[in-house]
Structure formats: C-alpha cells, structure tokens
Amino acid sequence: MNKKEVYHFLKRLTPRELYFKESMIDKIEDNSNQFDIYRTFNGENVYRYTFEKHLGNFMEKDPQISKNLENSPLLICKHNRFSYTPLHSHDFIELNYVYTGSLQININGQTVTLCKGDLCILDTDVIHQILNTTENDILVNILMKKEYFTTNMLSRLASNSIISQFIVNSISEAQNYDQYIIFNTQESEQLFDAFNGLIACYFDKSFYSTDVINAYMIIIFSELLKSYKKEKSMELRKANHHYIGDVLQFIEEHYGDCSLSDVAAKFSFNTSYLSRYIKSSTGKSFVAIVQEIRLNHACALLKNSNYSIEYISQQVGYNNVTFFYQKFKETYQLTPNEFRKLNTT
Template sequence: MDKKDIRKRLVAYTETEKELLAPKNQAASMEYEYFPFFISEGGQKVYRYTFEKHLESALKKDFPYTHFLESSQVIILKHARHSYTPFHTHDFIEMSYVYSGCVEMIINNENVVLKQGDFCLLDTDVIHRVLETSEKDILINFLMKKEYFSSQMLRRLASNSTISQFAVDALSESQKHDQFIVFEALNNEFLLDAIEGVLSHYFDPVGDSHEVINAYMIIVFSELLRSFQKKKSQESKKANQFYIGDILDYMEKNYMSCTLKEVAHEFGYNPSYLSRLIHKHVGKSFISIIQDIKLQHAALLLKNSTLPIEQIIQQVGYKNLSFFYQKFHERYDLSPNDYRKALI
C-alpha cells in the first residue's frame, strides 16, 4: 500500500460516516453506547473504554487484516467525521494524530485544539472528549496496550526521557493517571513517513509487519520527543528560563570529553549551581548521567557491531578497563561479552 492508497483509504467514507450523513431517521449506532459508564465528580457521564472491547468490535467488522489484528497490541481507528466522542477514559494509551483539518478536544476540563500535523499522547484514565468534527477533519487514533511499552521498548527509547517516564507512569498500577502531551510536528517529514509506514503495514500486513510497525513506532516516538524538546527549548529561551533538556542534549553530544565545568561555562552557570540543578531535575549527579550515556553507547555498539570490546571501551571514552567492566556489570547484570552473546 503506497501513500496514494493510504490517502484514498483515509478520505473514503466509512460505513459509520455514511450512516451519519444519511437522513436523520437513519442515525448511526455509535460504539460508545456499548461501554459501561460512571458519573464523574462534576456530574458528567463518562464511558469506560477498554482495549479488549475495541478489539472485539474491530474483529467483528471482518476487515481484510482481521487475522493480523488478533495478535496486535495496537489498534488503529479513524474517528468518524461529522461525529463527536462523549467524555470517556480508557485502559490503554492513546495517540491521536490530526491527518488533516482541525480537531477540538476537552481533556481534564481543558480545551485543547489540535491542528493538522499535531499529535496528542493520552495516558490511561484521563477524562476527555472529542467535539464534533467536520468533513475535512481526519483524526487517526492509535490505541496501544500498556504492555506495548515493554521493558524492551523502554530500553530502545532510553534517551527519550519524557516519553519513557510517561510510559513508566502508565505501567504503574498505583499511579493516578491524568497526563497528556501535545506535540506539534506539521513539517516533520521523517515523522510523516513513519506514520504512513505504520498505516501501510497495518492495513495491508505481510509476514513481518508487526516487527516493521514496532520499528516505525520507535521512529514516531523519537521524532515526537525531538519536536517536544525543540519547542520546550524555544519557550525556555524566550522566557530566559532553565531547561534541562538543553543540558542533557549537550551532554549526550559531548559525553566523550565534557566536564561539569565545561558544561557550566557553555550555559553560563556556576558549576556547583548547575550540579544542584541537574540533580534536582534528573535525580542523578552529572557524573552518573555521563556514565549512563557511555554505557548506553557501549551497549549499542555491542549489539550492532562486531568491534572488539577493548575498542568499544576506548570509543565510548573509558580509559580504565576494570572500571568499565565493573560499571557495565552493575548496569546490565552481565559482562560485556555475555551481553553480546545474549543478543545473538
């Protein structure tokens, strides 16, 4: 399925949309009617959406990709144009993407307007609704099981601190979930290509489509984070405020040789003051963060190259081999050699 086919599929009327556009005496039966509901503290009727019920509903529609759906941890749905979604929560993580038009939502009693190219990542148990959409408003919803953010997924997103923490919170049974993040990414071609890749393999799956979708989703989340960090950085600079993302980005790019004194000088801070700021925002010392970055890079080289371990140690900036082996074992509970063997 190429980009033209995806566009045709998204613009084409679904059966629900056809019913909504039919004479009033042929009102469409909306799926939310099949979910249980509760009354919120504010007196709102709030439906409880579940991943399993959405999956059950999708399987009944006998899509050509039904067999693929049975083993999927992601459900992709197009919001029906000319309709609204009542207040609801869900037990899954939802990523909403405005393919075209403009969509207005109410999230935690806050009005949120999503424009073309915007994404909204919603945690579990967030009370929200979508206001009525028009002909040009195409909203795509990605419903993801909490288990989809497995430990493996989190490791692959190790540098993506915002989304990783978001996913960790979503996995916590005791956490009160009321988070959402809006990303503006209209002109990000990498992101658009990744989304179209996901849709292509979802609507027209082949044998390895699950793995391909997972790879595309890593790109999606990575690009969303990059967009988020860029926006936060710009906002902080305009307000002349401290933003930890800029510091961490600099450390990531210069981890081989940067020192606390150098980073402090680069950003115009006293070293001791910067050290306290880093610990306050990250919960780790400057040295610990640098060591984490070095070990992450070493692990990537062990996984994706055949370089000798001694050469990898040099490449990531360690001079003391014994110290590296000690820190690597503390982090991964394996020696570098055993770590590489475990990946074969």
C-alpha cells in the same frame, strides 16, 4: 496500498460517514449497547470503553483481519466524521493524530483545539469527547494496551540514550499528572511519512506485518521525543533559561572527554550551580550520567563490533582499562567479555 494512496483511502467516505453526512443533523456515536456507563460526581453519564470490546468489534466487522488482530496490543482506526462522541473514558492509551483539518476535544471539562499535524496522547481513565467534525477533519486513532505503550515503546526508545531516557520520563510524568499531553508536530515531515507508512501497512491485509508496524511506531515516538525536547527548549529560552535537555544533549555528544567545567562554560553556568541543577533535574550526578553514557556506548560496541576490549575502553573515554572493567562489572554484574558472549551469536 502504498503511502501515496493513504490520503485517498482516509478521505473516502465510509458507509457510516455517508449516513451521518446525509442525515443533516448532529449524530452521536452511540455505544450504549456495547459499553458500560457510570456517573460522575457532577451527574454526567460516561461510557467506559474497553480495548477488548473494541478488538471484538474490529474482528466482527472484518473477519478477514482476525488472524492479524486476535492477539494485537494495538488497534488503528479512522474517527467517523460528521459526528461526535459521547463523554467516555477507556482502559487503554489513546493516540489521536490529526491527519487533515482540525477538531476540538473536550478533556476533563476543558476544550482543546488540535490542528493538522497535532497529536494528543490520552492516558487511561481520562473523561473526554471529540466534538463535531467535518469532511476535511480526518483523525487517526491508535488504541494501545497500557503495557504496549510503556514496555514496548518507551523502554526501547530510552534504552541507550540519556537524553531520550530523560524526555521519556518527562513525558510519562506529564501524562501521569495531566492525564494527557499534546505534541505540536505540524512541521514534522518524518512524522507524517511514518503515519502514512503505518496506515498503508496496517490496512493492507496482504502487507500487514507486526514487525513493520512496531518499527513505524518507534519512528513515531522518536519524532515525538524530538518535538517535545524542541518545544521545551524554546519555552525556556524565551524565559532566558536553559533547558536541562540541551545540557544532557551536549553531554551525550561529548561524553568521551567533556568535564563539568566544559559543560558549565558552554552554558555560562557556575560549576557548582550546574552540578546541583543536573542532580535536581535528573536525580543523577554529572559523573554518574557520563559513566552511564560511556557504558551504554560500550555495550553497543560489544554487541555490534569485533573491536578489542582495550580499544572499546578508549573509544568510550576510559583510558584506564582496569577501571573500565571495574565499572562495567559493577553496573552489569558481568565482565565485558561475558557481556559480549551473551549478546552475540
């Protein structure tokens, strides 16, 4: 399957969807024979979905994909149309992407509408249900073990970027507080293309590749970071405020020679106010942020180039090589030369 065939693959009615469509009555995805049920304080019955049982169902329906999914931390499926789910929660992270159409999700008693291109990440233990869908409402579900979402995705995205680090932390905090987060990504062609690539690879047994799937997931989360930053920036600009993400982005782009006064002038801040604003928003001082960015870039150059230590020191903004060695050793407990030897083959 190639990317151009994905829409027709998703649009095609499955036997289950045909059954729901032809019955002409509301159909609930009844999982009572598979999942445990618990009762809320309000007396509502809630199904407890588990990743392992979903994995078992996937493998039972299609034994040919067992070798691909047996130890998989990630499952991808299309939500059955012409139906709704019961109230349920789960022990995994769920990512819902509206491929076409629109739909409503009841989350913790509140109804949220998602349109084509919208994406919702639901944390574990969130009580929710997807309401009735029609033939045009195609929803792609990605089920992820908690450790896959936190260690494999977010940590890799944030490893070499202050702004990505900050946004990842913001998203994590928002999700931990609200238990879900919605991304309005209708205008992201890159995200749509990444989903097409992900689905094409995942559902084509002959081309299934864990490495390729992980690469597409990194692209997807990178696009979500961009969307989150853009939305937060626009919200604060409307309120005549500056978003700390814009400040961090400027520092990251000018880390080699920018000063606190340069950044203050760019955003029309008093330097003392800016210093406090950065500290309160990130937990780090301006100097610490600049140093972290410089050392991150130094590490990348040490890993991926043959430049001399002196040249790298100057490139990342340290004119005093001795000071660069000192800061590098304090941060990584290794000299630049030792770091290079450990990280190159």
